Structure formats: C-alpha cells, structure tokens
Amino acid sequence: MALQVYNTLHRRKELFTPQHEGFVGIYVCGPTVYGHSHLGHAKSYVSFDVIVRFLRSLGYRVLYVQNITDVGHLTDDADQGEDKLARQARIDRIPPMQLAETYTRSYFEDMDTLNVLRPDIVPRASGHITEQISMVQTLIGKGMAYVANGSVYFDVGSFPAYGKLSGRTVEDLNAGARVEIKEEKKHPADFALWKRADAGHIMRWPSPWGEGFPGWHIECSAMSMKYLGEGFDIHGGGLENQFPHHECEIAQSEGATGKPFVRYWLHNNMVTVNGKKMGKSLGNFITLKDAFAKWDPQVVRFFILQSHYRSTLDFSDEALDGARAGYEKLANTLRNLREKIAIAPDGGEGTGVDLDRRTAEFRNAMDDDFNTPQAIAVLFDVARELNQAFASEKNYGRPSLEAIDRWYALHAGSVLGIMTGDARGAGSSGPLVGPLVELLIAIRSDIRLQKLWALSDKIRDGLARIGIGLEDKKAGTTWKNIS
Amino acid sequence: MALQVYNTLHRRKELFTPQHEGFVGIYVCGPTVYGHSHLGHAKSYVSFDVIVRFLRSLGYRVLYVQNITDVGHLTDDADQGEDKLARQARIDRIPPMQLAETYTRSYFEDMDTLNVLRPDIVPRASGHITEQISMVQTLIGKGMAYVANGSVYFDVGSFPAYGKLSGRTVEDLNAGARVEIKEEKKHPADFALWKRADAGHIMRWPSPWGEGFPGWHIECSAMSMKYLGEGFDIHGGGLENQFPHHECEIAQSEGATGKPFVRYWLHNNMVTVNGKKMGKSLGNFITLKDAFAKWDPQVVRFFILQSHYRSTLDFSDEALDGARAGYEKLANTLRNLREKIAIAPDGGEGTGVDLDRRTAEFRNAMDDDFNTPQAIAVLFDVARELNQAFASEKNYGRPSLEAIDRWYALHAGSVLGIMTGDARGAGSSGPLVGPLVELLIAIRSDIRLQKLWALSDKIRDGLARIGIGLEDKKAGTTWKNIS
Numbered sequence: 001m002a003l004q005v006y007n008t009l010h011r012r013k014e015l016f017t018p019q020h021e022g023f024v025g026i027y028v029c030g031p032t033v034y035g036h037s038h039l040g041h042a043k044s045y046v047s048f049d050v051i052v053r054f055l056r057s058l059g060y061r062v063l064y065v066q067n068i069t070d071v072g073h074l075t076d077d078a079d080q081g082e083d084k085l086a087r088q089a090r091i092d093r094i095p096p097m098q099l100a101e102t103y104t105r106s107y108f109e110d111m112d113t114l115n116v117l118r119p120d121i122v123p124r125a126s127g128h129i130t131e132q133i134s135m136v137q138t139l140i141g142k143g144m145a146y147v148a149n150g151s152v153y154f155d156v157g158s159f160p161a162y163g164k165l166s167g168r169t170v171e172d173l174n175a176g177a178r179v180e181i182k183e184e185k186k187h188p189a190d191f192a193l194w195k196r197a198d199a200g201h202i203m204r205w206p207s208p209w210g211e212g213f214p215g216w217h218i219e220c221s222a223m224s225m226k227y228l229g230e231g232f233d234i235h236g237g238g239l240e241n242q243f244p245h246h247e248c249e250i251a252q253s254e255g256a257t258g259k260p261f262v263r264y265w266l267h268n269n270m271v272t273v274n275g276k277k278m279g280k281s282l283g284n285f286i287t288l289k290d291a292f293a294k295w296d297p298q299v300v301r302f303f304i305l306q307s308h309y310r311s312t313l314d315f316s317d318e319a320l321d322g323a324r325a326g327y328e329k330l331a332n333t334l335r336n337l338r339e340k341i342a343i344a345p346d347g348g349e350g351t352g353v354d355l356d357r358r359t360a361e362f363r364n365a366m367d368d369d370f371n372t373p374q375a376i377a378v379l380f381d382v383a384r385e386l387n388q389a390f391a392s393e394k395n396y397g398r399p400s401l402e403a404i405d406r407w408y409a410l411h412a413g414s415v416l417g418i419m420t421g422d423a424r425g426a427g428s429s430g431p432l433v434g435p436l437v438e439l440l441i442a443i444r445s446d447i448r449l450q451k452l453w454a455l456s457d458k459i460r461d462g463l464a465r466i467g468i469g470l471e472d473k474k475a476g477t478t479w480k481n482i483s
Numbered sequence: 484m485a486l487q488v489y490n491t492l493h494r495r496k497e498l499f500t501p502q503h504e505g506f507v508g509i510y511v512c513g514p515t516v517y518g519h520s521h522l523g524h525a526k527s528y529v530s531f532d533v534i535v536r537f538l539r540s541l542g543y544r545v546l547y548v549q550n551i552t553d554v555g556h557l558t559d560d561a562d563q564g565e566d567k568l569a570r571q572a573r574i575d576r577i578p579p580m581q582l583a584e585t586y587t588r589s590y591f592e593d594m595d596t597l598n599v600l601r602p603d604i605v606p607r608a609s610g611h612i613t614e615q616i617s618m619v620q621t622l623i624g625k626g627m628a629y630v631a632n633g634s635v636y637f638d639v640g641s642f643p644a645y646g647k648l649s650g651r652t653v654e655d656l657n658a659g660a661r662v663e664i665k666e667e668k669k670h671p672a673d674f675a676l677w678k679r680a681d682a683g684h685i686m687r688w689p690s691p692w693g694e695g696f697p698g699w700h701i702e703c704s705a706m707s708m709k710y711l712g713e714g715f716d717i718h719g720g721g722l723e724n725q726f727p728h729h730e731c732e733i734a735q736s737e738g739a740t741g742k743p744f745v746r747y748w749l750h751n752n753m754v755t756v757n758g759k760k761m762g763k764s765l766g767n768f769i770t771l772k773d774a775f776a777k778w779d780p781q782v783v784r785f786f787i788l789q790s791h792y793r794s795t796l797d798f799s800d801e802a803l804d805g806a807r808a809g810y811e812k813l814a815n816t817l818r819n820l821r822e823k824i825a826i827a828p829d830g831g832e833g834t835g836v837d838l839d840r841r842t843a844e845f846r847n848a849m850d851d852d853f854n855t856p857q858a859i860a861v862l863f864d865v866a867r868e869l870n871q872a873f874a875s876e877k878n879y880g881r882p883s884l885e886a887i888d889r890w891y892a893l894h895a896g897s898v899l900g901i902m903t904g905d906a907r908g909a910g911s912s913g914p915l916v917g918p919l920v921e922l923l924i925a926i927r928s929d930i931r932l933q934k935l936w937a938l939s940d941k942i943r944d945g946l947a948r949i950g951i952g953l954e955d956k957k958a959g960t961t962w963k964n965i966s
Contacts, residue, residue, distance in 0.1 A: 462926075
C-alpha cells in the first residue's frame with residue numbers, strides 16, 4: 001500500500017504523490033504569539049510533527065515551513081476587531097515585538113517539551129512585509145483587488161473558485177454577512193489584504209497605499225510561496241482555519257500566480273474539554289504549562305496520538321489518566337526488554353515475534369492517512385507478544401531482543417516521537433544523577449564488605465528498575481544507563 | 484559613586500545618565516548566523532548580559548534589543564565578497580533561511596547554557612527590509628546617498644563627522660582604500676546601503692532601485708531605531724565592529740534623522756588563544772560547543788568575567804583550569820554555607836561579615852565601567868571572611884547565615900549570573916534524582932534497623948555534600964534540596 005492522505009480540498013483520501021520526486025514541501029500555519037500555547041496547539045503541532053516524521057521515514061527530503069504570526073491577526077479572525085498582539089501588548093504595557101518574542105520562546109519551549117521537532121524555516125509575518133506588498137500589487141495589477149481609503153481588499157467576485165476549500169459560496173457569504181459591513185468593501189465577502197493604520201496603531205509600515213499593516217491571510221500566502229515555491233505539496237492547519245483563512249489563501253495565491261497553490265490540504269480537528277469546546281471565554285482553557293504540571297509531557301503526546309488527527313480530541317482527567325496507564329504499560333515492557341538485553345547471551349533462542357508482519361501493519365496504519373491510533377495498537381501488539389515470550393522464562397538471545405528494541409526505537413521513537421530514551425527515564429541525566437549513583441555504589445561496596453548480600457542486591461535491583469545497570473569489575477563497580 | 488561607563492565615542496569614562504529617567508534602551512549587534520558560536524561571541528554577549536543585569540539591579544527598566552544578521556554581511560565585512568549566509572547555504576545545499584534558523588537556534592542554545600538572559604526583542608535583518616528601504620530613500624532625498632547601477636551608496640563626504648567614532652578621516656580612508664575600487668562608487672570610502680542582486684543571488688527583494696539586498700550597516704541602524712527610537716542610550720558590540728560597521732551606522736542614522744544616534748558606545752575587546760588572535764583561518768577557532776564539552780559552562784562564564792570587558796581575554800587550557808579552581812573554591816564555600824544553614828539555630832551569633840561594606844565595594848566595582856574582575860574579588864573577600872568564621876567552630880544563627888546567602892544570590896547570581904542554584908549542582912534535578920534519593924533513603928532505613936550507624940551517617944553526609952538534606956520524622960524520612 002502507498003500513502004493515502006485525506007485532502008480537504010476534494011473531501012476524500014487520495015494517493016500522495018509529491019510535485020518533485022523524493023521531496024516534500026510542507027507549510028503549517030503557526031501560532032499567533034500573544035499568549036502561552038494551549039492543548040489545541042499541541043494537537044495541531046504534534047499531528048503535523050508526526051506527519052513530517054513519517055514522510056522522512058519514507059525517505060522523502062522534507063522542507064517544513066511553519067510561520068509565526070506576530071501582526072495582522074485581528075480579534076474576530078476576519079477583518080474586524082483589534083490586532084491580537086497590539087491589544088495584549090497594550091494590556092501588558094510592553095512593545096508588541098517584545099510580546100511576540102516572549103510568546104514565541106514560550107511556544108518553542110512547550111513544543112520542545114512535547115518532543116516536536118523544530119520546523120526547518122520559521123518565518124515571522126512582520127518580517128515579510130515586502131513580500132506581502134509585492135503580492136498585493138500583483139493582485140491590484142490583475143484587477144483582483146482594489147484600494148479603498150488606504151486599505152486594499154480582495155474582490156472575491158474576481159476568483160470564481162472562491163469557496164472550493166470550504167464549500168461555501170459567495171452568495172452564502174453575502175447573505176450571512178454581518179450587519180456592520182465596512183462601507184469601503186464593494187461586496188460583503190471581500191476580504192482585507194492590507195489595512196490602513198489609524199492614528200495610534202503601533203505596528204505600521206509604509207506602503208504604496210499609505211501606512212498600514214498586512215491582512216492575516218496574505219501573510220501565509222506570501223511566506224509559504226517564498227520558501228516553498230508558487231505551488232507546493234502540503235498545507236496544514238487547524239480545521240477552524242479552513243474558512244476564512246485558508247479559503248482566502250487559495251484565492252490570493254492562485255489569483256496572483258495563475259497556478260494551483262497547494263496539492264494537499266490537511267486539517268486537524270479540535271480539542272474539547274469534557275465534551276465541550278475549549279475556549280478562553282468558556283473558562284475551560286488549558287495551557288500546556290498547566291497540563292505539564294499535572295501530566296508527563298510524553299503522556300500528553302501519547303494521548304494526542306491515541307486519537308486520529310482528523311478526530312476531535314476530548315480532554316478530561318480520566319482520559320489522561322487512561323492514557324498514562326497505557327503509556328506506562330508500554331514503557332514497562334520496554335524497560336523489561338532492556339533489562340533482559342543487559343543479561344542476555346550472545347546466542348540463544350529467538351522470541352518468535354514476527355517483526356516483518358508488525359512493520360507492515362504499522363506502515364499500513366500510517367499509510368492510511370496517518371492513522372496513529374492504529375499504529376499505536378501495533379506497538380501494543382508487539383508488547384503483548386513480547387510479554388508472553390518473557391512469561392515462558394526461556395533464555396532469549398541478545399540479537400533477537402535487540403532487534404525488537406531497534407524496532408521500537410524506529411517506530412515508536414523516530415516516527416511517533418514517543419518512548420524515546422528520555423521518556424523511559426534515562427538518557428536525560430540531571431547533574432545530580434552521577435553523584436547519587438556513585439554514592440549508592442560506595443554504600444553498596446561497604447555493605448558487601450560486611451557481607452550483607454540482601455541489601456547489596458536491593459541496591460542493584462533498585463537501580464535496575466530506575467534504568468541504571470551496575471557492573472562489578474576487579475577495579476571496582478561501574479554503571480551505565482540500560483533503559 | 485554613580486555609574487561611569489567608558490564611551491568609545493569620547494574615549495573616556497563618563498557619568499551614565501539615560502535619556503529618559505528610569506529607562507535604558509540598549510542595542511547590541513547580534514551574531515551573523517552561518518555557523519556555531521565561538522568564544523568571541525561568549526565574551527561579547529556575556530559582557531553585555533552583565534551590563535543589562537547590573538542596570539536592572541540599579542532599578543532601571545531596560546529594553547534590550549539584539550539583532551540576528553541573516554543577510555547582507557559580506558565575507559570581507561565591507562562591500563566586497565559573497566554574502567556569508569548565501570555562501571554557507573550553497574556549501575550545505577540548504578535554503579539560506581534554513582541555515583539561519585539552524586544557527587539562530589544553536590546560538591541561543593549556547594547562550595542559554597551560559598546563563599545569558601534572552602534579549603527582549605530579537606529582530607532579524609531580513610525581516611526589516613521595508614524599514615531599511617525607507618531609510619535609504621530618506622538619505623537619497625537628503626542628498627547623502629546616490630544610486631549607481633541598481634545599488635545605493637552613502638556619500639561619506641556629505642557627513643562631515645564621519646570618522647568620529649573610530650578616529651579615522653575620509654582622507655585616510657581614501658588613501659588606504661583597496662586597489663580594486665568598485666567603479667560605481669564616487670569616493671573609495673563611500674559604502675553600500677543597498678546592493679543590486681546579480682543573477683543567481685538567492686536572497687533578493689524588490690526595491691525602488693531594482694531587486695537587491697540591504698548593506699550590512701543599514702540593518703542595525705534601521706532595527707535599533709525602530710525599537711528604541713531615533714536617539715537611544717547604549718549601543719554595544721565587539722571592538723572589531725567599531726570600524727567600519729558602527730562608524731557607518733552613525734553616519735547613516737544621524738544623516739537620516741539629523742539627531743544624535745547613540746549616547747554611549749560600549750565595545751568589548753576580543754578573545755585570543757594562547758596569546759594569538761583567534762580565527763578560522765588560523766586554525767585555533769574554538770566553538771562554544773567544543774568548550775562546553777571540556778569545561779562547565781559556568782566556569783567559562785566565570786572565566787570571561789574574571790577579565791574586564793574592555794581587556795582582551797586570553798584563552799588557554801591553563802587559564803581555564805585556573806578559573807575552574809577559583810570557581811570551585813567559591814562554590815565550595817557556598818555549599819558549606821548552605822549546609823550550615825540547614826542545621827543552624829534560629830537565634831545564635833552573627834558571623835561578623837560586614838555585608839554593607841562589601842555591598843558598597845561590589846557596587847563601586849560595577850559602577851566603575853562594569854569592573855567584573857574587581858566585583859568577583861569582593862565575592863572572594865566575603866568567602867574568605869566566612870571561611871575564617873566557620874574555622875572558629877562557633878554556632879552561628881540562621882538569620883546571619885541566610886543574609887550572606889541572600890547577598891550571594893543577588894550579587895553573584897542576579898547581577899553576575901554565576902553561582903546560581905543550578906551551578907551549585909542543585910535545583911536542576913533530572914527525572915532520576917527523586918527515585919535515586921528515595922532508594923538511598925530506603926537503604927538507609929534498612930541499615931538503621933540493623934543499627935549500622937556509621938553507614939547511615941555516610942549516606943546522610945554524602946547527600947548533604949551533593950546538596951540534599953534528609954529529615955527524619957516519625958512518619959519516615961523526607962528530603963529537600965538544601966543548596
């Protein structure tokens with residue numbers, strides 16, 4: 001089977017064939033950096049992280065671009081309201097770019113903690129004003145946009161395919177438009193490409209139409225095409241951005257270039273809390289920093305991947321506790337495996353786990369529009385078989401056990417980004433670990449001189465459970481991470 | 484005494500008085516991100532980090548802007564050669580902005596490791612093309628710059644004060660100019676504000692003069708004035724950037740605004756290796772990642788601060804070993820202090836250390852153009868007195884000891900950024916620390932049941948040395964970080 005992805009543009013699963021053989025260009029809408037990231041961000045960026053990891057595991061060279069929105073995103077997500085950053089900066093009494101710096105850093109801290117690999121290029125919207133102005137000029141030149149009172153609007157009537165992503169029509173939009181229509185718009189469904197900066201608006205740049213700032217939608221068109229070309233493979237983002245944001249991106253980009261913009265549109269679904277939409281106004285908003293205080297970030301990541309990226313993810317304490325139980329079950333099996341490897345003979349029996357079959361199952365799951373819950377089920381299938389094998393108390397050979405360990409390192413670790421060395425409690429030794437282990441070794445040495453073998457074994461076994469193996473040599477005892 | 488700083492502009496120490504009471508705006512030239520950071524970067528950014536920390540400790544609200552140069556910095560540091568990023572990106576076969584992303588991240592990783600606080604705003608040069616073009620237009624409008632063949636040059640003859648920072652004259656410059664003079668320059672000393680992009684040049688933007696890219700110097704003028712205003716307090720950077728970079732910044736900025744650009748120019752001196760200039764071509768180039776593999780980053784920071792920022796810093800294994808010995812001496816005293824605090828009585832005697840006097844000495848050292856070697860000497864003076872006090876075996880009271888601990892937390896920790904909790908081996912507990920300590924407590928409990936008191940004490944004392952205190956209660960033994 002080959003990779004099939006659900007393309008929102010055509011509302012069906014399609015065979016994935018990139019534009020250039022062996023190379024995938026992917027753009028994902030990044031965060032608007034005016035506050036700490038929440039569970040919704042985690043769902044989106046963990047999902048696309050796994051998509052990028054899987055594409056790389058298939059041998060593709062992937063160029064992953066994810067922007068930072070630091071200007072132009074208004075409080076109503078469309079053309080009305082205040083700039084989200086300008087508003088928060090006013091409240092915090094700091095310059096907007098200091099706010100952007102603070103929350104960009106906070107965002108990446110949280111993503112690093114979730115084991116989300118950094119995108120290859122992270123363009124800032126405010127850093128691409130020139131590119132955005134150029135694109136607006138092109139659209140005006142083609143008669144697809146018009147200047148009104150220092151702002152520039154896209155004329156949706158000039159792009160007949162408007163609505164092809166979201167399934168909305170211009171008629172629907174006109175009919176459903178708000179009462180307060182900006183008089184300067186020719187049609188209610190037209191959207192802003194460039195907005196005039198009123199007196200007192202802090203974030204402003206000179207333009208052919210006077211001082212102003214870019215519309216939110218034009219940013220992603222300008223930045224994605226700058227780094228990935230006029231037509232590229234995958235555009236990702238949250239479902240809530242399908243309309244108007246992504247619909248507008250298509251209209252602007254295809255309007256400006258006359259070429260297809262994106263081959264595959266991928267949208268992740270949203271997070272609910274105890275069955276209800278999560279929102280600041282609803283008071284059920286959970287930041288990642290709060291979540292990490294309660295749950296291991298690896299468990300949060302595991303929880304997210306246990307549901308499909310196109311399904312809603314319902315967050316509750318019970319659901320997280322359930323995920324933790326599953327995660328620990330798998331982690332225990334892996335720890336047990338490492339302990340067995342440490343003492344396994346070079347020869348010895350095979351475990352009988354059919355890794356080729358499981359590899360195919362894992363690949364099939366991921367090939368089916370990145371079905372991570374199914375892929376995780378395969379990880380559990382291998383664990384179950386392995387635990388059965390261990391129950392028989394046979395003396396398995398090191399090569400057979402190491403093959404399973406490598407299988408997990410690839411499928412759980414590299415592709416899904418879970419059960420990595422750190423997650424199993426080893427590898428990430430803090431500065432105190434060495435001295436503590438050395439102290440235990442020194443105490444154990446004294447204990448052994450007094451022939452208190454039970455206590456000596458208690459230290460060895462206790463350390464092994466933590467993931468630290470001792471080796472007694474003539475010159476003394478050494479230790480190493482075994483998990 | 485009040486803060487005196489050495490102002491390169493006037494070649495003397497001057498009383499520091501910021502433009503706006505209580506507020507300091509500071510701009511420091513950031514790295515050109517085409518490779519890993521080296522010891523020269525550490526010297527510069529640790530120095531300015533301490534300057535910012537000290538200003539904050541004086542009660543100033545500081546806005547610290549430090550740019551990232553990701554375009555326009557040519558291989559000869561002036562107007563000739565290839566763009567440093569474009570060149571490296573071609574060698575690495577990745578897009579220049581991916582290179583910039585990679586090494587920006589690497590730079591901040593290293594700075595975080597050195598306990599350098601992040602700047603408040605980190606503008607990217609490529610993200611401020613609009614601002615740079617506007618400034619070039621202003622200079623052309625004022626007759627201080629001219630267009631030649633798609634490039635724009637600053638006419639140094641139009642700015643009589645050119646040379647005021649570096650002490651060079653236009654005549655010197657013309658006489659000493661290279662043989663290969665770009666014919667399009669009217670005078671050999673003129674410098675590029677905007678360069679025409681030849682065919683094949685990747686990083687290019689549209690401009691009123693055709694497609695091109697900004698000159699290196701204009702970037703810092705545009706970014707510093709955008710975030711700090713047309714005139715601001717402090718501009719910092721390495722001495723090697725005094726000419727031409729900072730000289731050109733003054734000419735452009737003051738030429739464009741007609742106002743004084745910067746009140747205080749602060750320059751840090753360079754790093755030598757075994758007495759010789761450090762350079763890639765000399766083969767004695769030491770990256771921070773290599774240095775950290777050999778020495779504790781806190782020791783590297785301590786080493787840097789043991790010489791004055793305006794002195795050269797000579798790096799050698801012996802010098803670093805010496806710094807480590809000094810660092811450990813101070814760290815041991817602090818660890819000892821923490822151990823004493825853990826067991827000190829609530830009342831009890833005072834240590835007799837005159838903290839008011841030492842505070843004044845520390846402040847005087849820092850007030851004298853940020854004399855960190857002298858400030859560190861005061862830290863050692865307090866340590867010496869404290870060790871003398873401990874030698875007398877008196878039973879000092881907790882309040883007196885805690886006052887000294889707070890004194891170090893402020894002067895060594897907050898101001899100099901050394902001897903912080905983490906550095907003393909505690910606070911930064913890795914995930915294994917808890918389980919290891921619990922294992923030691925369990926073993927100790929068994930040992931106590933067998934009345935092996937010497938072994939029990941060995942565990943308690945060993946943990947205390949590491950910075951972990953045990954407390955035996957009826958319900959069992961608990962532990963906490965005491966360092």
